[in-house]
Amino acid sequence: MDHSLDTCSAADFLLSDEFVSHQLEPTPETALLWDAWLASNPPNLAEWNRAVYLLESIRQGLHQYAGKVISEEAIEGLLARIRGTNQRQAAPVRRIGYPRWAAAAVVVLLSGLLAYWWLGRQGSQSYYTTRMADVRNAFTERVNQTNAVETIVLSDSSVVKLAPGSRISFKPSFDAASREVYLSGEADFKVSRDVRRPFLVYANEVVTRVLGTQFTVRAFDAEAKVLVNVSSGQVSVSKDQGIVDSGKPQSASGLLLLPNQQAVFSRQSEEFSKSIVPEPRVVGTAARKPSFEYDAVPVGQVIRDMEEAYGISVLYNKEQLKNCELSASLKTETFEEKLRVICTTINADYQKLDGQVVIHGGDCR
Structure with missing residues (x-):
């Protein structure tokens, strides 16, 4: 398989004859080729998955979603190919043969071994401890060693509910530029709105940035994922880039989360995924709430x-x-x-x- 695919976007895949042909009419030969590429854990696996879904959306007639990625002309071309495929297959059934299952099993096994190795490596390292060592200003630390949630009120009136077995560090008084806290474990934040000073939560390799909202961050040292769950307002999450020469924390581009959305950051692949929270809640005001x-x-x-x-x-x-x-x-x-x-x-x-x-x-x- 051509390794130039490692840099392809979802749009590139949808415009690739090799990709579309395999999705519409897979053969044992193309399955082996794509399985080998997928087993190599390509950096743009999320883009491949998105392209698979977009192609299926086009097949189902949901063109408006695909229209955000490729042109109407390209969508029409894909529709023509889909219709042609349907005409050749009276009852199209996509089957996954033994080689595909075997490749999938290898991927699962390798992923499990990688997770085991990674978690073992984390036992001798603490992101929270390392990150705090780089902070030049004095911070106050609170550790919840009880079996109940501990409520902490910060200097800006923001409220933190710290879960058992968690710890958080913050300045006794926030400065004029920003409000920063460092978390190891899980906490629910209800942040006082201040458009001049963003509120930053550093938790493992993830930075959560807000102006004023309510959200939850889960980032235990022993866990391979970081979870950010939004209850109200909006939150941006990105990978922590550490301390640069100027001494100020920097963060890369990431995801924007709205109410009832959550982001999961894999500490192994260093990739974000966005989804709906397990139990969405009504977020509209009482005056605008539908009767249903x-x-x-x-x-x-x-x-x-x-x-x-x-x-x-x-x-x-x-x-x-x-x-x-x-x-x-x-x-x-x-x-x-x-x-x-x-x-x-x-x-x-x-x-x-x-x-x-x-x-x-x-x-x-």
Whole structure:
């Protein structure tokens, strides 16, 4: 497999005949080639996965999402290839042969060994201790050695709820430029808004930056992942670049998280992934909260209510579902249960991707 693929973006893959041919009509030969490339843990694996999903979205008629990545002309070209494939295959079924399963097993085994080695290496190192050694100014440290959550009020009135077995360091009085804290373990932050001074949380290799919001950070030394979960407002997360010559912390570009979204940072691959939190909560104000009572209401309106209440984007084929209606009471259902009712009603299914929901299919004619 050509190693130039290691620098390809999702758009590059979608415009690659080699990639599209394998996705539409895989053969044992192409499966072996792509399995070998995937087993090499390429740096742009997330882009490959995104391209796979985008191609499937185009197949399902969800062009608006793919339109953010490639041109309308390119989408039309892919649709023509998909139609041609469908005509050649009366009942297309994608099968994964033994070589693919074998390659997948090797990947899982190698990943497990890497995780074991990495966690063992972490036992002799502490990111928190190393990072704090680089801080020139005096910080106050609080360690929660109890079995209950400890509440800490900072000098700017921000509130930290420190989980058992966790520790946090902060300045007794924040300076005029920024508000910085260092965390080892897990804590929930309710940050007082100050547009002049961003609030920075350094936790393992991740920097979380906010102006004023509520979020949770989990970053224990012994764990291979860092989790940032947003309850309200918006948060940016990026990889910590350490201390530069000027003595000021620097951070690289990362992800922007909105309410009910979370980011997971793999300390092995040093990559972020974004998703919806396990149990989304209503984030809209009481005045704008939908009633979730429907009597022959267009599904498009129901989906808009979901987006407004939970702050989560829902992508779907508007033309395909324009005649769909819903009659149901969804007042007590969770976000996930609401989605299931909607999709069952319109004969569709859904997928959560990159902090969004994508509804596939549906037919109400």
